[in-house]
Amino acid sequence: MTDKTASFGIDGSDRTYPVMEGSVGPDVVDIRKFYGDTGLFTYDPGFTSTASCQSAITFIDGDKGILLHRGYPIDQLAEQSTFMEVAYLLLHGDLPNQAELSEFDYTISRHTMLHEQLATFYRGFRRDAHPMAIMCGVVGALSAFYHDSTDITDPQQRLIASHRLIAKMPTIAAMAHKYSVGQPFLYPDNSLSYTGNFLRMTFGVPAEPYEVNPIIENAMRRIFILHADHEQNASTSTVRLAGSSGANPFACIAAGIACLWGPAHGGANEAALNMLREIGNVKRIPEYIARAKDKNDPFRLMGFGHRVYKNYDPRAKVMQQTADEVLKELNISDPVLDVAKELEHIALHDEYFVEKKLYPNVDFYSGVILNAIGFPTEMFTALFALARTVGWVAQWNEMISDPEQKIGRPRQLYVGATARDYVPLDQR
Ligand code: SDX
DSSP states (O other): OOSOEEEEEETTEEEEEEEEOOSSSOOEEOOTTHHHHHSOOOOOGGGTTOOOOOOSSEEEETTTTEEEETTEEHHHHHHHOOHHHHHHHHHHSSOOOHHHHHHHHHHHHTTOSOOHHHHHHHTTSOTTOOHHHHHHHHHHHGGGTOGGGOOTTOHHHHHHHHHHHHHHHHHHHHHHHHHHHTOOOOOOOTTSOHHHHHHHHHHOBTTBOOOOOHHHHHHHHHHHHHTSOOSSOHHHHHHHHHHHTTOOHHHHHHHHHHHHTSTTTTTHHHHHHHHHHHHOSGGGHHHHHHHHHOTTOOOOOTTBOOSSOSSOOHHHHHHHHHHHHHHHHTTOOOHHHHHHHHHHHHHHTSHHHHHTTOOBOHHHHHHHHHHHHTOOGGGHHHHHHHHHHHHHHHHHHHHHHOTTOOOOOOOOOOOSOOOOOOOOGGGO
8 A cells, every 4th residue: 555545526525545556557546435435436337447356466568568477477488388387376476396386287187087977068069069158068067066176265175176177178178179070088198298188188089199299289388378367357357256256166267268258358369260261361451451440340350459458469479479480380371371460560550550559469360370280260269268267267266365355246327217106017
């Protein structure tokens, strides 16, 4: 807390509120007593100017294009960390030493299998069910199988539930893919890395051994790290809000998956690749740029723009480098990547995008890489959910342990009918 304050002149008298200072980034005005003092609510649809919590996990500076996880820059983590190292960092607050990392790796690997009855859950879906519909259903159903880790007041149960969620998401996502292509599920192979295990469960078949391609394994490691956490985004806020009612962790993460599915959020990676394919070649880019600028056209450039980044999304930079490396190493030339690069170049020199500070975000290039690796487009957001689970779980644990946390319950500006008497049906 600082001794800084903020004052509001209301009805001729000044109301003064304390200003809270973080370790970096904007200060906040503590308005918790504002309604009690003034009888007024503040109004902030979309929470553009509202801090919902204190957090020590991720810091974003949208103007400078900075993203830190527990103080470590995203480009350094993407370059030098394993995904389990980042998961440990987000969950526990610091990079693990070798003993801590080995123990964490071992613990997570021992939770990778699903309860066998959950496999029958998949058979209830149509084969063409969207993988995100399956993820919402199966992750929510985990609370029906793991009753020994749903008591959120027990730190041990919270930790086991956190490990189970992190460990089982790759198995659940891979099974969603297998089900959609009519192939048998593969059990996890814990001799592989977290990422290698996921690749084998997704692309391997029981009929022959599966060799993890180190190029693809490294690309997936980076992609998972780039998607791990991102401050109080829509799906993380959903997980926190669900958790604030005391709901069990599996239900909270299922809520986060549902929110992430939207095309304005995690669903943008699938939408961005579909858009790039629809554009098809660089000659059609001006037509789509014009549509994106047309107020009467609902079309937006998917994978562009961000609520916080008003500079280049640092994750997009690493993603573009990874796209170049993976396609080169796999000897794949994808015209969609050329369209993406040309679209970015044109947009970043167009005054509409410059004025509105619209840059490529994490979703703009990810689809090009995932497509080159062999994932169907419908799986892209499921991969985002898989990776973001480590962030959701870390944020959920932080929320539960926060002494200031209480059930989230926003108010409203009511603009509906005022009180009126019921009109019997025969008089309407
Ligand atoms: C993610 O929050 C996070 O951290 C999310 C995320 C994470 O890791 O969790 O980073 C992941 O969700 C990234 C964003 C993925 N979404 C998309 O790529 C979808 C396309 N982008 C937009 O829908 C939009 O940019 C949002 C939703 C990302 C941000 O929306 P805002 O902050 O509410 O901004 P806005 O919609 O008010 O746009 C501001 C202006 C508007 O014009 P005006 O009304 O001021 O005239 O910019 C325009 C918008 O029309 N605009 C776009 C645009 N994005 C915004 N115009 C064309 N194409 C776009 N992509």
